[in-house]
Amino acid sequence: MTANVFGGLSRQALDWVESNWQGAVLEYAKPLEGGTSSLLYEIFATKDGKQHSVVLRLHHKGEWLDQEPDLAKHEAMSLELAAAAGIPAPLIVAFDESGTACGMPAVLMTKVSGSVILPPANDRAWLDGLAKTLANIHRHEASGFPYEYFAYNDARRLERPKWSRVEGDWMRAFYIVAAGGPPADYRLIHRDYHPGNVLWEDGQVSAVVDWANACRGPAGVDVGHCRVNLAQLYGTRVANEFLLAYEYYAGPSFTYDPYWDLLSLVDTLDGSPAVYPGWQAFGMSGLSDELVRFRLDEYLMSLMERFDDF
Structure with a gap:
């Protein structure tokens, strides 16, 4: 050797x-x-x-x-x-x-077959496959599984995001998340579900990988994490289309609450946002740190509007 x-x-x-x-x-x-x-x-x-x-x-x-x-x-x-x-x-x-x-x-x-696909623009069949696969994961209660969800960031300790154009709205989001979320049924959640962890073959999802953080927790945490990734990759509109597709496949077992979206967004913060290196490794081009920050601001504002309407 x-x-x-x-x-x-x-x-x-x-x-x-x-x-x-x-x-x-x-x-x-x-x-x-x-x-x-x-x-x-x-x-x-x-x-x-x-x-x-x-x-x-x-x-x-x-x-x-x-x-x-x-x-x-x-x-x-x-x-x-x-x-x-x-x-x-x-x-x-x-x-x-x-x-x-x-x-x-x-x-x-x-080794499972398939490869990561990051289309250059929104692909409805691709988005549909992401949503359907996640809804299927959440059908399992995972009773007795010893790992349970916890937030990665303490919203009470986050500093004002100097990189943002809407610093005040981020601070409001921190306060909302710190106040605690609604009651939620705990299901099996992947905890890092995003397009980079989903493999495709012949136009179908072939496998989901990277299960190191799987646990029992609110389905909205998985949905929110995927939406944050989609918002950075493609913008808020695509993140919203994913939510609609997920709600369709999950049916009455899922009740949307914007709190989990907001928590998932806050959980991604670690300094100044930048392009995730994994996306570039899988061939996604056209992104910049500035664009990612712009899209995160845009996505934040869309969530704050949901809170106003909720």
Whole structure:
């Protein structure tokens, strides 16, 4: 085994993969694009006379592991839950919660077919597929799943956004979110559902990936997170079209409340907004930091109007 052929993966990591992938003779590996919170590799091997591949996720960010030291176990349990629920997702092969065996906390999973598609402009069939897939995820109650939703940002501690043209409206949004949300039924939520985590094949959704944050929580959190991403990618109108499509597929099981949209928007703030690197890795062009900030302001104002009308 040579480091170059295996994309710089350590001998320790490769030995761990081989020991958990019975009968496989490792051949080479390549980094996968789009991952920003962890290292992703596709590892190829010969097994039973045929070539197969698996995906290895390595959690390397110390600040994330300090907050959630069981990230690998969390994703492994989430993948088991998704499989039991019949949700198209990778299957868990093995995980190393502490990183003692692999060198870093690790998740080894099957490689699912399909690829991320970010159309250059709104595509109704694409948006429809995103909405239908998310509604199907939310049909599962995930009773007994030990992970529950929590907000990523404390709205009471957020500073005035100097980058915005509507600073005062952002401060009002912080106050609304800090006051707390409405009662909500808890369902299985992906917690990072956006176009970069949905794979397509032959015009259909083939799988949903990146389950490291799945938990039980309000469906509106998933809907809101996807809407924030769509607003940045394509504008508020497309985010609204996604909401309408989701409401259609979810039916009476979902009651919209703009609070979850506002919380999801506030949850994305981490300094001055900028273009998410994963979008560029998947071929999305034409975005700039200035455009993203403009669209976030526009989206915020659309949510504040919903509160006025609610």
